Amino acid sequence: MTYAIEAEGLVKTFGTTRALDGVDLRARQGTVLGLLGPNGAGKTTAVRVLATLLRADGGTARVGGYDVATQPGRVRRLIGLTGQYASVDEDLSGTQNLMLIGSLLDLRRRDARARAAELLDWFDLTAAADRPAKTYSGGMRRRLDLAAGLVGRPAIVFLDEPTTGLDPAKRDDMWGVVRRLVADGATVLLTTQYLEEADALADEITVIDHGRVIAHDTPVGLKRVVGGRTLEVQPADPGRLGEVAGILRGIAGSEPDPIRRGVLAVPVRDDDALPESVARLAAAGIAVVELSLHLPSLDEVFFSLTGRRATTDETEGSAA
Numbered sequence: 001m002t003y004a005i006e007a008e009g010l011v012k013t014f015g016t017t018r019a020l021d022g023v024d025l026r027a028r029q030g031t032v033l034g035l036l037g038p039n040g041a042g043k044t045t046a047v048r049v050l051a052t053l054l055r056a057d058g059g060t061a062r063v064g065g066y067d068v069a070t071q072p073g074r075v076r077r078l079i080g081l082t083g084q085y086a087s088v089d090e091d092l093s094g095t096q097n098l099m100l101i102g103s104l105l106d107l108r109r110r111d112a113r114a115r116a117a118e119l120l121d122w123f124d125l126t127a128a129a130d131r132p133a134k135t136y137s138g139g140m141r142r143r144l145d146l147a148a149g150l151v152g153r154p155a156i157v158f159l160d161e162p163t164t165g166l167d168p169a170k171r172d173d174m175w176g177v178v179r180r181l182v183a184d185g186a187t188v189l190l191t192t193q194y195l196e197e198a199d200a201l202a203d204e205i206t207v208i209d210h211g212r213v214i215a216h217d218t219p220v221g222l223k224r225v226v227g228g229r230t231l232e233v234q235p236a237d238p239g240r241l242g243e244v245a246g247i248l249r250g251i252a253g254s255e256p257d258p259i260r261r262g263v264l265a266v267p268v269r270d271d272d273a274l275p276e277s278v279a280r281l282a283a284a285g286i287a288v289v290e291l292s293l294h295l296p297s298l299d300e301v302f303f304s305l306t307g308r309r310a311t312t313d314e315t316e317g318s319a320a
Contacts, residue, residue, distance in 0.1 A: 084160050120147065
């Protein structure tokens with residue numbers, strides 16, 4: 001199998017802090033690899049090593065087939081990078097910022113301008129294209145920074161918490177950008193503090209904690225780490241909730257819990273609980289408005305693996 005990103009045994013220390021302690025990473029071409037972990041787990045450090053901004057103290061890494069330590073110039077021509085914080089030139093306009101990146105990538109002026117216009121449209125910044133970036137809101141600067149990382153149509157894109165600071169609508173727009181990148185053949189390594197973002201975008205997820213990989217699988221595969229499923233039922237007639245509770249008790253062997261008004265939930269062992277519940281409810285003549293069987297959430301997986309809940313205000317320092 002060909003990997004766009006492949007790292008083995010990465011080690012990086014900052015003083016007495018071992019930010020990476022033998023990290024292995026692999027991302028298949030044309031996919032999204034989500035990199036999750038608590039604050040300070042090593043996510044940003046791993047991205048910086050892979051993007052040739054830091055040199056590892058041990059281990060090897062190849063990006064696009066090139067060694068990040070011995071062939072950094074080759075790697076840089078293949079990648080786009082967006083960090084946690086916007087790094088645009090505040091005195092330049094949106095168009096000028098993107099054209100500057102284009103010139104650094106040896107694009108002809110006409111091509112750089114066309115690419116800038118395309119990206120400004122992608123990120124809903126056309127109306128502000130000629131304004132200095134210092135007049136942009138925080139979210140606008142963030143989107144401009146994301147656009148800058150895509151000027152060169154990179155084959156491999158590193159997105160380090162790309163939607164931090166964006167409102168939910170703009171976050172959804174960014175998800176669309178990521179999907180378009182992958183549809184066009186790019187490979188994306190995504191670190192994120194939003195677990196629903198990883199769930200929605202990642203083909204595979206690597207979880208790291210204290211600089212070590214503690215899990216790697218698809219989102220569905222990781223959810224099976226917690227084990228079990230949850231069966232939820234909402235009868236059409238709230239007056240029959242007691243009968244529903246009895247049916248669920250008989251299927252699961254445990255007492256169902258009310259999770260919201262008129263809805264009962266119970267943990268079950270396998271997928272057979274769904275057709276069994278359908279049959280028993282039908283036999284009892286109980287109509288339902290909701291009946292679902294689902295795996296644990298990625299947040300539950302995260303807590304199971306790390307012992308901590310993911311937060312929405314995590315940031316990482318230089319030794320992250």
